[in-house]
Amino acid sequence: MRAIPVIVAAIALLAALLGWLLYEQLRPPQGMGLSETGPSVDSAARIEIERLRQQIETMQERDSELRERLGTLENDLRELREEGRAGNGGAMGRAGGHPPLGPDAEPRGPNTIRDAYAEVVLIADRRNVNKGLTVAGPRFLEEFLGRPRETLSDRCEPMTNPELRERLVLETVGPIRVHMLQPAVDSLRRVFENVRRADPDLHDRIASSGSLCVRRIRGTQARTSTHAFGLAVDLNLDGTLDLFADGRTQMGLTILADFFHEEGWVWGAGFGREDSMHFEVSRQQLERWREDGRI
Structure with missing residues (x-):
């Protein structure tokens, strides 16, 4: 596209x-009028x-x-x-009313649907993709969880907040491995399981571009990134990174965004500077976890 x-x-x-x-x-011509018959x-x-x-x-x-x-x-x-x-x-196995292919079945030819995941498309109605959800900004997160590290730079550095650090887990979730807060990992596992059930081909193409990264938001002096709290993950398809702030994304990421929205995650495609490989836990979800005693 x-x-x-x-x-x-x-x-x-x-x-x-x-x-x-x-x-x-x-x-x-300059200085001449039109002839009687026109130009x-x-x-x-x-x-x-x-x-x-x-x-x-x-x-x-x-x-x-x-x-x-x-x-x-x-x-x-x-x-x-x-x-x-x-x-x-399964979404792919039932296309066109055909039964799903068995493990030994021969492919029927080019899979246009599967190949479409990597198509780069415009993000429709970009400003409304997170309707009903609110970004948990740096100030809210620091008041809610504490500052993950006293001094921040543009580099990923160790978390120094002991209470917050104890809540981190390093686990394999679906097709990727993440280092995040436990409730976020549990939520991400539900997202990927729903994707796997509905669209196994897409699920198998998901790769990670990073989760925990204790740093400031690039381009700022002191605003803490959501990655610094273990509440965000960057994803790509087949290792191909989405271009930052171009207003476009891979079609597969637009599909994933629906699953994340259902679980209360914000999609970076709706940010002022579009970042469509980025997904983070919303403020509403964090507040629900606090009410449930999970965070």
């Missing part, structure tokens, strides 16, 4: 060029203008085709995930 913005930009550029050429050809356009300019017009129309058709394909893929993935949740044998 990287081709969509390139095509859109090219269409805009060609349209601007076409407009300029028309203006230059139709504008009368003329030479043959070479007419040919060039027509070529540009055809290129624009071709690009517009290609842009429409790509957008339609993206919409179809997103609908297919949504339907397959819901089918898996309903207990119909």
Whole structure:
């Protein structure tokens, strides 16, 4: 899907060029008025203008085709995930009404749905992806849990808060290994189990880009990162990292975001500086854990 913005930009550029050429050809020479028969356009300019017009129309058709394909893929993935949740044998295994492949079965050819996980797409309605959830900011977290370390830098350093450090666990959760607070690990395990049941292919492609990291938020002087409390994890698909703050993400991460939202986690795609590989526990979830005596 990287081709969509390139095509859109090219269409805009060609349209601007076409407009300029028309203006230059139709504008009368300086100091001369229009003739009685109106301005003329030479043959070479007419040919060039027509070529540009055809290129624009071709690009517009290609842009429409790509957008339609993206919409179809997103609908297919949504339907397959819901089918898996309903207990119909898994989202991937039941596609098109076919029974799931056995362990010795031969693949039926290219798996367009599986390959679509890595497609880079625009994040639709980015500012509302965390609707109903609130980010637990640095000030709230320090009052809620205590400061994880007195001095912070941009580097990951050891946690020095003994009470907070005792609550950390290092465990394998689903397809990754994390170092986080115990309630966060338990919650993350539920997320991955739900993903595994609904979409095992996606589950198997999940990889970690890091969890615990006691540091300040990059670009600030003293704001503590949520990673410093063991309440955040960065994920990627097949080891391919999402580009920071470009307003795009891998389609697989958009699917994962639904599962995290159900468990009360905030998705970094909704931040002012988009960070769609980042997932962190929401303030609402932390307060529920405190009420339950889990944190």
